[in-house]
Amino acid sequence: MKTFKSILQFAKHFSTDEICREHLEQSRWNGTPCCPFCASINVVRFANNNRVFKCREKVCRKKFSVTVGTIYENSKVPLTKWYLATYILTTHSKGISSLQLAEMLDVTQKTAWFLTQRIREMLTVKAPVLLNGTVEIDETFVGGSDKNRHEHKKKGIGSKTMVIGAVQRGGVVTTKVIPQVTKEQIDTFISETVELNSNMVTDESHAYTNVGKNYNHQRVNHRRKEYVNKENKQIHTNTIEGFWNILKKQIDGIHHSVSPKHLSRYCNEASFRYNNRENAQDEKFELAVTNCEGRLKYQDLIAE
Numbered sequence: 114m115k116t117f118k119s120i121l122q123f124a125k126h127f128s129t130d131e132i133c134r135e136h137l138e139q140s141r142w143n144g145t146p147c148c149p150f151c152a153s154i155n156v157v158r159f160a161n162n163n164r165v166f167k168c169r170e171k172v173c174r175k176k177f178s179v180t181v182g183t184i185y186e187n188s189k190v191p192l193t194k195w196y197l198a199t200y201i202l203t204t205h206s207k208g209i210s211s212l213q214l215a216e217m218l219d220v221t222q223k224t225a226w227f228l229t230q231r232i233r234e235m236l237t238v239k240a241p242v243l244l245n246g247t248v249e250i251d252e253t254f255v256g257g258s259d260k261n262r263h264e265h266k267k268k269g270i271g272s273k274t275m276v277i278g279a280v281q282r283g284g285v286v287t288t289k290v291i292p293q294v295t296k297e298q299i300d301t302f303i304s305e306t307v308e309l310n311s312n313m314v315t316d317e318s319h320a321y322t323n324v325g326k327n328y329n330h331q332r333v334n335h336r337r338k339e340y341v342n343k344e345n346k347q348i349h350t351n352t353i354e355g356f357w358n359i360l361k362k363q364i365d366g367i368h369h370s371v372s373p374k375h376l377s378r379y380c381n382e383a384s385f386r387y388n389n390r391e392n393a394q395d396e397k398f399e400l401a402v403t404n405c406e407g408r409l410k411y412q413d414l415i416a417e
């Protein structure tokens with residue numbers, strides 16, 4: 114792919130829906146169009162409308178375009194705006210609000226919000242690899258809208274939601290939103306995220322005691338105001354805490370409040386940014402676009 118030095122260059126290049134569509138065909142299919150209904154590659158492009166393909170399998174025979182089965186399907190927003198929004202969101206150092214994006218793309222805030230939620234969905238790692246080496250694990254509380262604070266207090270629940278995270282030193286971070294905290298959920302997250310027998314560093318919380326038996330478990334005692342173990346300076350959770358700072362700045366500073374329902378997508382966005390911190394801007398954009406399969410309907414987004 115062409116490399117872009119600026120958003121202006123990017124916008125100039127992807128100036129028509131046709132150019133975006135050709136790029137999407139290449140990114141999604143790598144030159145071999147594939148039926149989204151039956152996964153056959155026995156397909157033909159229509160001569161009089163080159164956006165449309167037809168599946169030649171006798172049992173299928175369906176017509177489709179490259180956007181079918183992706184987050185772009187049936188969208189009234191032109192692909193040029195989708196592409197620009199994807200580029201902005203994936204390459205921005207901190208992320209931007211839907212209000213800012215609406216102004217940049219000349220769409221309503223509602224449309225911009227929907228675009229960003231769908232793009233965040235593209236930033237989800239679909240097949241995460243197990244973390245190994247030295248892995249720091251910690252939990253934090255984020256989000257929660259002020260509007261609901263009193264309501265939540267009455268029900269006896271905090272207005273913030275727990276997120277657990279694991280980061281491999283020098284590697285990637287994985288997070289999970291845990292609305293109702295139980296030891297089982299923490300155990301499951303760690304078992305599914307961290308390779309057995311790795312070095313695992315946590316704070317002194319008892320929540321990690323059980324699952325820690327499967328790992329070389331080291332603790333730092335925050336309650337005693339210990340941030341780095343004095344005997345072994347490798348025992349600290351500064352990496353994951355650094356990530357929490359980034360996440361909270363993004364959520365509190367840019368989006369102000371995020372409901373628990375949408376929180377995992379914001380965590381995905383912050384993780385994507387962290388995990389691809391050494392990739393070029395074009396690579397980040399490409400990575401998001403190749404992950405465009407799967408839909409998220411507006412009805413699902415706004416449903417309680």
Ligand SMILES: [Zn+2]
Pocket residue numbers: 148149150151152153168169170173174175
């Ligand atoms: Zn088919």
